[in-house]
Every structure is written in structure tokens, then in C-alpha cells.
Amino acid sequence: MSDPNPVLTMTAISKFFPGVRALDGVDLRLFPGEVHALMGENGAGKSTLIKVLTGVYGHDAGSITLDGEPVAFSGPMQATEAGVSTVYQEVNLCPNLSVAENIFIGRQPRRLGAVRWRDMRRRASAVLARLNLDLDVGELLGSQSLAVQQMVAIARAVDVQARVLILDEPTSSLDADEVKQLMRIMRQLRDEGIAIVFVTHFLDQVYEIADRITVLRNGRLVGEYPTAELPQLALVEKMIGKELDALERLDEAAGRDLAAVEAGTPVVEATDLGKSGSVEPFSLTIHRGEVVGMAGLLGSGRTEAARLFFGADRADRGQLAVDGRPVTIRGPVAAIEHDIAFCSENRRTEGLVGELSVRENIILALQAARGWLRPVPRRRQDELVRRYIDALSIRPNDPEMPVRNLSGGNQQKVVLARWLITEPRLLILDEPTRGIDVGAKAEIQRLVVQLSDGGMAVLFISAELDEVLRLSHKVAVMRDRQLVTELANDDDLDADRVMRVIAGGAEQKDGTRHE
Amino acid sequence: MSSWRTRLPAVTGHRLFWPVVVLILLLAANAIYRPSFLAVEMKNGHLYGSLVDIVRLSAPLILVALGMTLVIATGGIDLSVGSVVAVSGAVACLHISQQPDQNSLGSVLVALAMAFGVSLLLGLWNGTLVAVIGIQPIIATLILMVAGRGLAQLITSGQIITINSDPYRMIGVGHVLTLPFAIVLALAVTLLVAVLTRRTALGMIVEAVGGNAEASRLAGIRARRIKLLAYVVSAACAAVAGFMMTANVSSADGNAAGLWVELDAILAVVIGGTSLAGGRFYLGGTVVGALLIQTLTTSVYAMNIDPQTALLFKAMVVIAVCLVQAPAFRAKFRRRRAMTAGPAAPTGEQRKEQVAA
Amino acid sequence: NSDTGDNAGGTAGDDKIVLGFSQVGAESGWRTANTTSVKEAATEAGIELKFDDAQQKQENQIRAIRNFIQQKVDVIAFSPVVESGWDTVLKEAKDAQIPVILTDRAVDSADKTLYKTFLGSDFVKEGRLSAEWLIEETKSATGPVNIVELQGTTGSAPANDRKKGFAEAIAANPNLKIIASQSGDFTRAGGKAVMEQFLKANPKIDVLFAHNDDMGLGALEAITAAGKVPGKDIKIITIDAVKDGMQALADGKFNFIAECSPLLGPQLMDLAKKVHAGEEVPARIETEETTFTQQTAKEALPTRKY
Amino acid sequence: MSTSQLAERLNRTTRWRLPRRQLPVLVSLALLLVMYGIGVSQYQAFSNIQVVFNVFIDNGFLLVVAVGMTFVILTGGIDLSVGSVVAMTAMVSAALLRDGLPPALVLLIALLIGPTLGFVMGCIIHFFEIQPFIVTLAGMFFARGLCTWISSSSIPITDGFWTSAAQERIRIGDNFLTVGVLITVVVVAVAAYTLAYTRLGRNVYAIGGNPQSALLMGLPVGRTRIAVYTISGLCSAIGGILLSFYTLSGAPLIAVGMELDAIAAVVIGGTLLTGGAGYVLGTMLGVLVLGVIQTLITFDGTLNSWWTKIVIGGLLFAFIVLQRLLGFRKKSFSTR
């Protein structure tokens, strides 16, 4: 900021994909020792800009300089060598390698050309310890939760002595504590003079750490602002390009009437449902029109619990009842027959079929439920898909675009749309707002309220406590793979109290609900 | 990528454009070598000519490759098709050869049904190994590739079973409405598979399973059943191909029938644009691929290329097809042209990088 | 079954001879007949046979011979997949003092002491006999005689030798000309597919020379489909004399077959006994073979064993 | 703090899984020993040490080729050209020796053409993004075509160096090994070391795990991919030399279908065809399994041709199913 010489500039960058203008004359200036937030809606072109910078994509126009010298990286390898270290959106690591290797591959400590495994593991542990993470670095990365993987990716980038560090939505799958660690590290690196590009949809984080903000909209540059001079609301308006009333309306949804829904019919009741080695037996009832939030730390077993409802993993003890009748759910097929839908947290490996189009991905579950012999008529497909593309503002709004070409947030919306069109009675949402921009997030939250008002039961898992508190009738708290308690979402429930329960302090596992 | 598409007519952008171009070039080369190559005449009320031969001879390959397309689309591979061809032909011919009246339509139909049934069982076996037990497809089907050929020879006792049955011959060399029956049959099966996959949701479901099996499972697709089905269909197609091949020469040769057909079939599928990694599949492409391969083989005979160099010739054509078909290859040349035409892209090569955002 | 294992252990005093036989494979009816003949003859002669099928791979055959040596069989016999490359393993057999008999195909070892004898037909001669018949047949022909040739699998010994024998013999006669020659892989389907194109490319074909009966039989179908009469419009010469081929010859569809007899079994067993007893045997024994014309085929057909 | 609590719990729950990564290999080894045991109990001569040595002698070239294939498969690729390259190498050596070139020069040339072809194929695969299957299939046609083009009949090798290399017996007690086996062992050792201890080796695994990620992690994906096909070509060339030692000749139709044997050995050895997981030692076990199956069948000596095939298939089936059921490997790694 104070330094007049930017370490990196991108000038008038344009990038075209077939039928899509992803970037159109975008500039970016990066000074040593600053945290620079890159902001924009889903599909605004943030990730593309980063990939152009590091040479993953070539660009159609514009120029890049590093330390005043024009550069054109042929790929991430060159970029890394030149001191540009990147964590791309979505975890891009090798699941088949150990945690330690994922941190060090390509720059392993060696002696006489031979990789020194012991040394590498030791150093990996040290790097992770810096992020306050202590795990067996010899374990396969693929067996770790998404959050841990994200942390490993960050550790890898941070450990390189880079001049430019780029973090594309590193915090989307982290919980508050991890985010705190990351912020600490970022500050430390900034103070060492490293320039950091930080992409996120969490405005609080931006205002906590960023020095300057560059805003993109629809592939175009909106402007570059010092954080101090851009109030939060103005930022949002710049991002979405219009006045924002959706955000305000959200708070109206808060304060949901638990008693009313509890009086209704239970849709799904789990009794001592559990799976050894995965989730301790738990009981949970979800009523018609009820939103049950699930809170807990990373790896507390929320996802695991949700998967049991859907049969994604098979429970080995306990009972599940739908509409009061005991059922055995052998797999997703059975769950869907009982009108249960599950929107997985990991869209890339468990959600989308990248090669198929947006349309096909959206109708996939509906089609599967109807059986292959009864294809959804094309007209109806188009109509449904169109409706949800509009409702969730999926962009680009081309139903025939392969879904892997969509930006991360838009992919998430596609998964959501898939389940919404099946009109389930119980909708399980595992981190549905991950990587989604403020506008769309508000949209989704409003949708959840609307659906539950219409009688749908929702199990809502999110790392953002605010969101959970805003939407749920009650909050189930998980700790150590146990459901420790259920908290009614009344007036005196706030984030602090939930945090205390999560941390295992205040409330005990008494099974009774705090009234 | 988009710029040239607007410049050139849409046809050149079609996936099948380049394979078809190579096919036409091959035919043209033949026609130059021997102008009568393209001639199709009427002989005894049948169409007769090299072109007809090519289509007729490629019929069994088309069938096998169709089944292979589905298997590959689910992310698998089926090496056992050659053996299934041999077994189905052997069972059918053995049964017919044991009949007092080989020309009886009834016993031929029984023979076909038996052979078809056996082949379905073989397909089920493959499918079970892959989808239920979870063995890697290449090795699961390798088992039957080895053992199946033994089975075929066991059935024929290692001999070539010669039969003399007009109804059976019909499948290989008969004609309907001047067209070779084999062509009609291959066309019918192609249409059937196309209708089954594209008029229903089956095709999309198969592509979803091949594209991401776990995501498909979580979307409520019975991924295992789909995989199993693909292997059964593949075996069924191979069985019909087996009938054609054995009927073509009125004899079942447990050793030679369908030898290496799996490689040709996979090649046809790949030339047709289907990725071996699974996912999107293109039946039309597969048919073109099969025709191309048969044309290649027939060209060797028709142009009398020395058998000692025939393989070199084949290698050249295969690599040529792949190259012109590869977008990256064409992009290199376009860039060359663009460089001279106007300001070039500032960076080196644009990666066809399909990383999810 | 452990008792064969015990025998194979080679109790020297055992009077039952153990013969290890490595077969090329089962790639044709001819080969299967050959295998059957060896097996039957072994039972008849009271010789214990250890049979191994090499699936057309030389590596497998070498491995089999090594294992025979390990099992200390009394005599080793094999039909080499290819001519060359046997010295090493044959030396091992010699060191282990196990006599070796070659059947069907020869090896090209410079050291002739590596094996006792070679029992089999002469592929070059088969090609030559075919050519000689043709020369005789077309003695009176004035114009050129157009020959098409269906070769066996490219690179295989019978294909190479039959081609060579035939070509050498017709070289002297300028009238006889091979106008096209392609590989039909020794199979009926191959023979048919190649012949179809020959017929289209060459308006005038007088003679077909096929390296085996099967290709000839396949070609027969192509000729008929093209509206020509096999045996008359196009004369057909083949090699082998398997049953279907002989039938075609007797039916007048083929014109000449040079026999290549697979029935080596009895001769082989005789030799095995002799070499085991240490008797001297001739270094080269040709199988008793003949040639067939349409006339002789009719006579021979009822008594053919394969 | 909570994260360390989490981590501690993770450690507790995951530590017992550690040996599972090697379990498939151990299961394969155990099954191999069982198969060997069956042989010994059935056939007296089977217990000779020389039988074990023979398995190595007779499968050395296959092992070397399979080792090269392991590299390729670990990146998620496949190399169908290996069998033909083996034949081509043997053929070229034989032809050049026949023409009187000095053996050292022949060795050099023969060892160069395989990797060169591999390099070219790797470049085509990488730069033009064509599927490895089809490129290497063309390579297979090409190399085999070259064989028949050189000569349609086999060419014997009489060169002194070759014959002594072929016939040199390394005595160990009553038994012997060949030069080929020593070369094989060296190749296996070098390959295992490369995969485990060099950056190249680790990059191979990374690419197999997820090529896009590997690229984004800044790994030299292109270079590595080209390298594995070159390595496979080199291994095939070495295999070809070993085969020419073994048979002292070059024949155009030799090693037909060896690519399938090599792929089978690699996969039986526990390597995932989709790439990213596997060991060279597993591949060695795979080759030994195939070798022992063949040996069992030869020792039996009662099977006719078709039963041989059926029994090979049956034994493969039994082995793979047991391996799968006992080793219980997860289908693939999920990023969950």
C-alpha cells in the first residue's frame, strides 16, 4: 500500500471461453505486504482471473507483470517457481498421497536425489502445527475430511517462500477456529512483506483482514478500493450491481416458532441410529415444516449423521421411522422413495457429474426416481430447469453447458436445484451455502424458509452458526461424533451459547432440551 | 476455440467430421488405385461390390463395438468379447451340426436361443465380477477372455465345426431386399441400442454412472445394476456378432473366431469420440469407427499392400485419424495460421484444462 | 494327482517311459488332430505323456521344456513355434542327458547334436509339390496363368516355407504369375475376406494357391458368391488335407491338395522308445505324406482319420 | 484447542488402518505362497529350488516389461505397445548382428529405439491430448509392422557376446540363475527406488491420483507423463534384449499379446488401473503368480489345450477373488 511499486500487475486481461466472456479487460494491482480481497458474485470471474495469472489458462488479451517484468506463465509450475503460490478453489490435492507428501511434493527434502521421508514428515508436522493442526501426516489425504484437506492445501502454499500468495475461497469449508488460525498466518505473512490475494464470500473476513478490495462483476472490473473507504453495504451493491433488499429481509425469518412445528407430524424419527466407527447412536425427530440445524466442529460427525438418514452409509444399529412407520433404508434409492433428499457437502466428488450438462445434472435425481424407462419429457425438463436456473440465478443460464465449466458457486446451486425438483419431504442440506455469494446465499436461505413454511422438513448443516441460528427451529449439536444435545432456537439462544456447547463447556449431555 | 467455429461452417466442428474425412480419403485412395473399387453392381439380385463388402464385414465389428461403447461409457472395459463371439458361434454351430436336418428353421432358432442364453450368462458373469465383487474391469474380463476361448474350443473339441444350414447361413451371407442380411441386422441392432439409450433415460443414466459413479449413486441411480447391465448387453451384442462371423463361413472355429476383435472394438469406440475414462458416449461415432477400421483392413487386400508392411500402414492411418481428430493438434495449426494472420495470443499454449472451477 | 508326480520324479528303474511333449497350441484343426494322434499313440505304446500346450508362445515352450527337465522325464519332444532360439534350453536338456525329438517343425541350431532327430513334413516341399502339379496341369496353356496366393500368418514358418517352395518352383515358368498375394491368417474368415477383394480387383484369376485348406474353404465361398465355379473357373490348390478340404476336393471344388499329415503319433512313440533305449536314429525323418487330386481324394476319403 | 482434540481423535481412529495400505500386497504374497505350496504337495519335483529359479528365468523379460508398465499405469495411462517393442528390439538386434555390427553398438541401438518410440508416443499423448490407449495401439501396430518389415522369418543370433550372455550359468549350489535374472533384479530394484525415493517417482503417483490437481500443484505433469512412456519403452527394450538372450534370435511374431500379460501382472499386483496406487513389488508378485500358474499347468501335464486356458482363467479368478475379498481394498479414494 505504502510501497509505490506493485509486485504484480494484471492489465486489461480478457479471457473467452466458448460462448462465455469470463474476463473482459480486468486490472489487478498487488503491492507487497498487503492482503488484497478479490470480490464478486458467483461466476464473476475471480477464479478465472487467478488461473489466468498462474498460467492455467492462456489469456486472449492483456498483460501481466511481476516486479515490473512482463511475464506469461505456461503453467502453475512456472508460476510457483517465480514465487506465486496458489491455493485454488476446491481442494486440488492428491487424495492417494499422504498428508505430508501433499504438502511437500515437488519440493521434497532430498539428499543425493533421494527423498528423505522422515525429514519430510517431520517438517510437515511442523508446518501443520503452525496452523494449529496436529494429525498423523502419514495418513492418506483422501481419508481426511474436506476441512482438513483445505488446511493441508493452505499449509502447502504457505510453506513456500513465495512473494505472492493467492487463496481462492480457502475458508469456505473451515469453521471459525480454523479461520482464526488462517487469519493469524495471513497477517504474519503480510508482515513479512508477502502480497496476498484473498477470495471469499464472507464479508466479515474481508473486513477483518483485507487492506484493499478489487470488485469484479460479470467478468468486468468494477473498481479497486481501500477497505476502509468501502462500507460493507456499498461493497455488496458493487458486487451485485443493484440495491440490496434481499439481505435485510432475511432477519425477518429469524425467531421461528418451534412449538408450532413440534405439534405437527414427525416426518422422520431416528432412534438410536448409529454406525460403529462413524457416529455414536443418536435420536432425532424432524417434523413437518421444521428446520433442524446441525452445529459442531469440523469432523464432529454432522455429515456422517446426515448420511445415515439418506442411506449413503448404512446404519448398523438403531431405527429410522418415516411417518411413524419403521423403515429400513438400504441406500439412496430407498431414501428417495421415502421422499428424502440429500445435498452433499462435496459437490465435486459426490454431487456433480462434471461432463453432463446443467440440465442433465438437475434432472438426474428426478429421472433416477422415475426409472430409466420413463424419461422426463424434454419440455418438462426444460421448463423445470429454466425455473430453477432463474430461481437460483445459475449463471451462465445455459442449460446445455457442461456443469464442470460453471464457477464453484453455480455448481453448488445446480446440486441444490437437483434436489429441489424432486420435491422431497425431508431435505438434508450439508453445507449448501459453501462458496456461494452473498446474494445467492440470501436467496437460498429465503428458499429454505419458504420451503419449510410450505411443509418441507429440512436438516440444515452449516459451519456458519449465524446461518444455522437464523433458519432453524432447533439446533442439534454434535461433538466427538455424538449428538450431545438439542437446543430450541428461542430468544436467548445465540452463537455464544452454541459455541460453548460445542466446546463441551456449559451444557451437559443430558438429553433434555434446554427450554 | 470459439473464433474458428464461427469462421468455418459448423460441420467441421462436428465430432465425426475428421474420422469421416479420413474414411473418405481411404476410399478415395482405393478408388484411385482401382477405379472400380467404388462400383456397386447388381449380381443375382444382390448388391455386389467392395463397398458392400466393407459394410457387411464391419457388421459384426459394429455390433461388438456398440456393446463395448456402453461398457466403456460406464467406465469399464470388456476384453472378453472376442471369446464370447467364439463361444456363441461354437454353441450355435455345435447344436446345428447335431441335428438330422440342419436346414430346419426350428432347430436353428433353438441353436440361436441356446447360444444367446449362454452368452448372456457370460455377460452376467463379467458384470457380477465388476459390479458386485468390485474387481477392476480389465482384469475381471481378462479371466473370461482366456477361459472363454478355452470354453469355445472345448465345445468344438478343438475342431472346426462345419455346418450346412441355409437358415443359419442367412445370418452371415443372406440378403433381404438386395441388401446383405448382416447389414440389416447390424442396422437394426444399432437402432435398437440407440432407441433404448437415447429415447429413454438409459443413456443419460449410463453417462452419469461413467462420469461419476458415487454422485450417481447418491442421486438415486442403481449404479451397480447399470454396470451389470452394460456387460450383459455387451455379451449379447458379441453373441450376435458371433452368429454373423460363423455364418459367414458356415463353420465355427473356436480358436480364430473373434480373435483380437476386442482391440478393434475398443479402437472403434475411441475413434468414435467416446473417452475410455467413461461418461459421454457416441453410438454414431462408434459405427463410423468400425467402418473406418474395416475399410482399413479391406484396403490392405484391395490395394494389395504387402502383408509384411500392412501393419505399418495401419499404424500410420490410426495415428493420422487420432491426430486430425485431436482438438489440441488442430489448435496448433490454427495458431500457426493465426500467427501469420494477426496478433497472436500473448501466452503460449492454451490448456484445454477442464478443472472444475 | 500325486502319482504322476511321483513317476515324473524319475525313478530310474521304472520301465514306463515318460515323454514330455510341448505342443504349439490348438490354433487349427490340423494341430488338434496332431495332438490327438500323439495322445492316442502314447496310450497305445504304453508311454506316459506329459502334455503341455504353449498357446503359440515360444516363451511358454521354453518354460515347458525347462520344467520337463526338472521333472526328469525320459524323452522330450516338441513342435517348435519358431525355428530359432532353442539352443540354450536344448543345451540344458543335453546336460541333463534327456534326448530331444523335434516334431512337425525344424529348428535352425547349428549344433545338430542338440536333438536326436526331426520328425515332420517339409513345408518347402509342400509348396513345391503344389507348384509342380500346377506346372503339369498348365503345360498346354498358351497365355499367362494368373495365380493368387493366400498366405498363412505373416511371419510363421509354414507360410514362409510354402510361399518359398511354391515361388521357387514356378520361377522357371514365365507363364505362371502370382498377381496378388495376401495373408489370410490361416483362417476361413480371413481367406474369404481376402479372396473377395482379389476377385474384385482382378477380373481374370485362373488359380488360387492357399497355404492351408481352411483359407481355401473360405475362399471357396467368396468365389461362389462372385458367381464363379470353383475348381473350373478358378483352380484351387491347397495344403494340409483335413477332412473338409478333402471333401471339397472329392466334390470337385478343389483341384489339388498337398498333404501335410498331422498323424505323427505312432512314429513319434517309436522314436521315443528307440532314443530312450539309446539306439541310433536317422537325423531327419519325413512323415509319410502324399498328394491328392480329385480322383485320389474320392478313394481316400472314406478312410481318412482327420 | 479443539483442533488438536480433533486431530488426536483422528489419530486414535485412524491409526489401526495403517497396515491396510500394504495389506493387498501381503495378501497377494500369501496367496502366491499357498499356490506354491499346492504345487509342492502335488508334484515332487516342484520343491526343487531350481523351479523357483526357473520362474524367474522364464519370466524375467515379462517382469521387466511389467515394471515399465507399472510406471505408466500408475499415472493412469496404459501402454499397449510393449509386446511389439520387445519383439522389435529383439528383431533389430538380431538383424544388426547378422549384418556384422559390433555387439556393443547393437546393444546401444537396440536400447535406444524403444525409449525413442516411447518418447514420441508420450509427446503425442501429452501435447495433442490423445488417449494413451489409441496412441500406444498405433505404436503396437507400428513396432510389429517394423518386425515383419525387417524379416518375415526369424533371425538366429550367433554372436559370441550374446551367446555367452545367454548361456552363462550363475551357479548357486546345484541350481543356477542366468544373466537375465540379474539384470531383471537390478531393473526391479532401480524402479522400486525410483518410485519411492525420487521426485519423478512421486510425481508419477501424484498424476495418477489426480492429474488436474497435480498440474495445479505445480508439478511437471507433461514432463512426467512423457517420462513414463519413455521409461516403459526403455523397459520394453531391456525386455527385448533379455528375450533375445533367452531365445538367441529375433522372430517377428514373438511376444504377441505380452502387453496383456504385463497389464494383468501389474493389476494382479494390486496396482489400480485408474492410477495412483501400486508398487513395483506388487507387480513382481503379479508376474510370479502368472509364472507359477503356468508352471503348475506344465507340471500337471494332463491338460489339453483348451483345458489349459480354462484352468488358467480359473486360477486367475480364484486368485483375484480371494485377493479382493481378503485384501478388501476400497474401490477408490474418495476426497470426502
Ligand SMILES: Nc1ncnc2c1ncn2[C@@H]1O[C@H](COP(=O)(O)OP(=O)(O)OP(=O)(O)O)[C@@H](O)[C@H]1O
Ligand atoms: N473451462 C471453462 N469453460 C467455459 N466456461 C468457463 C470455464 N471456466 C469458467 N467458465 C465460466 O467463466 C465464468 C467465471 O467463472 P469463475 O470460476 O472465474 O467464477 P468465480 O468468480 O470464481 O465464481 P465462484 O465464486 O462461484 O467461484 C463463469 O461464467 C464460468 O461459467
Ligand SMILES: Nc1ncnc2c1ncn2[C@@H]1O[C@H](COP(=O)(O)OP(=O)(O)OP(=O)(O)O)[C@@H](O)[C@H]1O
Ligand atoms: N473414511 C474415513 N477415514 C478417516 N477418517 C474419516 C473418514 N470418514 C470420516 N472421517 C473423519 O471423521 C470426521 C467426521 O467427519 P464428518 O464429515 O462427518 O464431520 P463434519 O462434522 O460433517 O465435518 P465437516 O464440517 O468437515 O464436514 C472427519 O473429520 C473425518 O476426518
Ligand SMILES: [Mg+2]
Ligand atoms: Mg471461483
Ligand SMILES: [Mg+2]
Ligand atoms: Mg460435513
